[in-house]
Amino acid sequence: MAESVTIVDNRTGEAVEIPIVNGGVDAGAFQKLLPGIWFFDPAFGATAAASSSITELDGEAGILRYRGYPIEQLAEQSTYLEVAYLLIHGELPTAAQYDSWSHEITHHTFIHENVRKRFMEGFHHDAHPMGMLVSAIAALSTFYPEAKDIDDPSVRMKQIIRLIAKMPTLAAGAHRFSVGMPFVYPDNDLDFPSNFLSMMWKIAEPHYEADPVLSRALDVLFILHADHEQNCSTTAMRTVGSSHADPYSATAAAAAALYGPRHGGANEAVIRMLTEIGSYENVDDFVASVKAGDRRMQGFGHRVYKSYDPRAAIIKKTADEVFEVTGKNPLLDIALKLEEVALSDDYFISRKLYPNVDFYSGLIYQSMGFPLEMFTVLFAIPRTSGWLAHWLEGLEQNVRITRPRQLYVGVDQREYQPIEQRG
Ligand SMILES: CC(=O)SCCNC(=O)CCNC(=O)[C@H](O)C(C)(C)COP(=O)(O)OP(=O)(O)OC[C@H]1O[C@@H](n2cnc3c(N)ncnc32)[C@H](O)[C@@H]1OP(=O)(O)O
Numbered sequence: 001m002a003e004s005v006t007i008v009d010n011r012t013g014e015a016v017e018i019p020i021v022n023g024g025v026d027a028g029a030f031q032k033l034l035p036g037i038w039f040f041d042p043a044f045g046a047t048a049a050a051s052s053s054i055t056e057l058d059g060e061a062g063i064l065r066y067r068g069y070p071i072e073q074l075a076e077q078s079t080y081l082e083v084a085y086l087l088i089h090g091e092l093p094t095a096a097q098y099d100s101w102s103h104e105i106t107h108h109t110f111i112h113e114n115v116r117k118r119f120m121e122g123f124h125h126d127a128h129p130m131g132m133l134v135s136a137i138a139a140l141s142t143f144y145p146e147a148k149d150i151d152d153p154s155v156r157m158k159q160i161i162r163l164i165a166k167m168p169t170l171a172a173g174a175h176r177f178s179v180g181m182p183f184v185y186p187d188n189d190l191d192f193p194s195n196f197l198s199m200m201w202k203i204a205e206p207h208y209e210a211d212p213v214l215s216r217a218l219d220v221l222f223i224l225h226a227d228h229e230q231n232c233s234t235t236a237m238r239t240v241g242s243s244h245a246d247p248y249s250a251t252a253a254a255a256a257a258l259y260g261p262r263h264g265g266a267n268e269a270v271i272r273m274l275t276e277i278g279s280y281e282n283v284d285d286f287v288a289s290v291k292a293g294d295r296r297m298q299g300f301g302h303r304v305y306k307s308y309d310p311r312a313a314i315i316k317k318t319a320d321e322v323f324e325v326t327g328k329n330p331l332l333d334i335a336l337k338l339e340e341v342a343l344s345d346d347y348f349i350s351r352k353l354y355p356n357v358d359f360y361s362g363l364i365y366q367s368m369g370f371p372l373e374m375f376t377v378l379f380a381i382p383r384t385s386g387w388l389a390h391w392l393e394g395l396e397q398n399v400r401i402t403r404p405r406q407l408y409v410g411v412d413q414r415e416y417q418p419i420e421q422r423g
């Protein structure tokens, strides 16, 4: 790989050597050597906005690794809580570290009664659970004012544990409220995914017995969704974190970014799309409307993956295990047909559009009984550990505040006219 690129300054005709650092043009050196020239990259398609040692993504080869561990191995052998530890601390925990980590997380699952009573129960009866979640996360910052002291590493870690622990409680609380069911307190005898399932579905004391296959499937989905380098929501997290706002406010911003249908909201949109297609026979017409540019194929395409998303392959396999318990999701055949048609069509091939993580996950969630509105919430629970790992990394790197420039395209200076003189 070249160590520098030569750029000719067309204002002066001078050639300038700009160093390349880790495969990217060093923007700091660029700015010093060519002051007054900006990179115009509004969607960051050609910009590395961070240096990070958390997640490695090779979109051409379809490779995803957390801290060097292939996603396939983690999905097969690990648990979400172990992966969360790995993302935050950089190494897999020893048995003693894992015990202490899961003990800490388990004992921070409760939320303040006012969050439940005043916030969650204060929403309109048909509030979207994702909107409730975003607001409740932001509200947590007012319950833990010490979180502002982000210079103290022990304060940072305490908030990380609280946030990872409380997300399932907030998520299930949002669901229970939206269907008019009473709130269920965490059952700290249960593991992370089973506790969440208990808070979602429990109707009678003393315990909710989660099906072990479904509980494990949910844990695998949590592992797969935990991090994905500089995606839109993580970029929001790092941006807000760079202003040294507290981690609850930064996480609320990240969750808000995830809510959008181009990002985490796509899992909900996929099921709506499959339901609208309705039957196997309508797939060709639907694909034609996508190719005509009338709509997008939800759950397809990715800014980084230009081959099959490795998580989609694992989710497909997990779906088979879930359907053994729940019965096959009737939308599966439409999804498979859609994939088959798309992957043999030049429109999708030439644009390298493949199923992404959101394409098959919704089929599992739906078969497990989650309402559509909960799908993005299910994504936010594990992505919280990734967001926080990036937040911590940014603080440890003491990154500068995120502050891009713009290309001003408005009018030049003009004179103010009093209102009566304006035509
Ligand atoms: C967890 C996640 O966030 S994963 C992504 C979840 N989002 C979705 O599944 C929504 C559907 N997908 C999309 O909208 C996009 O593929 C995104 C947002 C994921 C990525 O967008 P970008 O990287 O900006 O790709 P961009 O919009 O430039 O598309 C490139 C080309 O592929 C086409 N394209 C991209 N995605 C799709 C799609 N899902 N269906 C049809 N065409 C598509 C575009 O129309 C464009 O074609 P053109 O070159 O003829 O104009």
Ligand SMILES: O=C([O-])CC(=O)C(=O)O
Pocket (backbone or CB within 6 Å): 227, 228, 229, 230, 231, 232, 263, 302, 303, 304, 356, 357
């Ligand atoms: O990386 C992205 O752009 C989207 C994302 O979060 C993911 O695929 O998990």
